[in-house]
Amino acid sequence: MSITDETPERLRPDGAAPRATPATPRVHPAWWVAAATFLTIIGAAGFRSTPSVLMNPLHTEFGWPMGLIGAAVSVNLVLYGLVAPFSAALMERLGVQRVVAGALVLVSAGSLLPIWMTSSWQLVLSWGVLVGLGTGAMAMSLVATVTARWFVERRGLVTGLLTAAGATGQLVFLPVLAWLAEHSGWRSAALVTGVMALLVVPLVLWRLHDHPSDLGLTAYGAPPGTPTTRPARPDDRPVRLALETLRDASRTRVFWLLAGGFAICGISTNGLVGTHFIPAAHDHGMPLTTAAGLLALVGIFDIAGTVFSGWLTDRIDARILLGVYYTLRGASLLLLPSLFGDEMHINMLAFIVFYGLDWVATVPPTIALCRDAFGDRAPIVFGWVFASHQLGAAIAAAGAGVVRDQLGTYTLAWYVAGALCFGAALMSVSIARRRVDAAAPLADGI
Structure with missing residues (x-):
């Protein structure tokens, strides 16, 4: 049946007489859904800022090695991917509503439970398992689902904005959490993070509608005559498709090149800099709040860098872009150990600006x-490539902590990541x- 066989008016569930044009709110609900998603991702990003701020306070209070605390972060990163x-x-x-609301509750529980912990395994359970599952459920899949269901026009723009929400969350939370940890103790910072995740739940239940058809509407920018009916919910086929795609993609060379490169991307960003930059700066005498402020600046320039990289990708060979990005990143990491000091200076600021853009x-x-x-x-292949990113980040989060414990400095970790x-x-x-040759086996199976 074509979309012209039944118009949106004939499919109205309330049985009212058809109208020439469905009543559409002045502000399309898709934008409210996008706003709720943006705030949800920011709320989830609050915890992702927490480990780097709280590692030193936990190390001081409990005497746990940095490697053990980093292991809790690594469990989180693996599950997230x-x-x-x-x-x-x-x-x-x-x-979407049920999954996201449940995920936020998990993030909140994982943030609040450490307030009463007495053993290191409780940190791994809360930071690692609970928050890893919660934030993983709100990762790239939430952005992809919302933009695919609610937007036809402006889909690329909304995707970029929602992707940047994580960086915005880092920008918002890092300085606040660092200030709380320094002046009120790390438990205050954990409390704020957990409460903020819970506060987003009512917004999710109010505005994060599952599908435009729930409101009798079509996606923003959908062509006239598009049905307002919702596609039938699938059985477990998506899960099987994800596994089958991994099986087929893993037989190709291009998949392993992409996954390997993206694993190193995770090592050199979330796992190393995102987790250990603040403790490393603190080792050199830099105040916690100053180091957190520098890392927060990464979030500002991250937004600009992501948008600009998307613009370049439409115009320049993507392989060349990745080669340039990784080369410059490696060079900057080799220089980083010489930039640390007890106060912020222009060379460190230049590193932060560059690293944020990259x-x-x-x-x-x-x-x-x-x-x-x-x-x-x-999209499914990228989901698995993204999983390799998080696996690499997990290895770096734990490994860099071990390097710090054994050598008393992070220098070797920066050099290895740069190489x-x-x-x-x-x-x-x-x-x-x-x-082309590597993709052939999977392409034949599509």
Whole structure:
């Protein structure tokens, strides 16, 4: 049946007489949904700012090694990545509202429970398992689901804004949490994070509607005549499709080049700089609030860098862009140990500006390469590539802590990450010679 066989007016569930044009609010509800999603991601990002601020206070109070605290963060990062490919399937079965509200409750519980902890395994359970599952359910899959259901026009713009929400959350929370940890104790910072996650739940239940058809509407910018009916909820096919796609993609060379490069991206961003920059700066005498403020600046320039990288991806070979990004990142990490000091200076500020611009600039070209190589399955393949990113971040979060415990300094961790970035650059450039042949087996299966 074509979309012209039944118009939106004939499909109205209330049985009222059809109208020439459905009544549409002055502000399309899609924008309210996008706003609720933006605030949800910011709320989830609050916890993602917490470990780097609280590592030193926990180390001081409990005497736990940095490697052990980093291990709790690594569990979080692994689950955050592994949950992402499957969370969209869960949203299809249970609805976006239920999944996101439940995820926020998990994040809140994982943030609040450490206030009463007495053993290190409780930190791993709360920071690692509970928050890892919660934030993973609100990762890339939430952005992809919301933009696919609610937007036809401005989809790219909304995707960029929602992706940048994580950086905005880091910007909002880091200085506040650092100030609280320094002046009121780390438990106050954990309390604020947990409460903020809970405060977003009513907004999710109020404005984060599952589908435009729930309101008798179509997506923003949908062409005239588009039905307002909602597609039937699938069975467990999305889960099987995710696993089948991983099986097929893993047989190709291009997948491993992308996954390997993105794993190094995770090592050099979330896992190392995102988790250990503040403790490393504190080792050199820099006040906690100053270090947190510098890391928060990464969030500001991250937004500009992501948007600009997307613009460049439309105009320049994505493989070349990745090669340049990883090379410059590696060089900056090799210089970082010489930039630390007991106060902020212009060279460190230059590093922060550059690193912010480069932080997630790798995402648009990586998605483009997935699309070129894997066609219709690109979103699912990118979900698994993103999982490798988080796995790399987890290794760095734990490994850098061990390096600090054993050597008394993070210097070796910065050098290893810088060298790995040069390897990622080589892997990215080599995709140009192997992409077509490597993608063939998966393309045949689409």
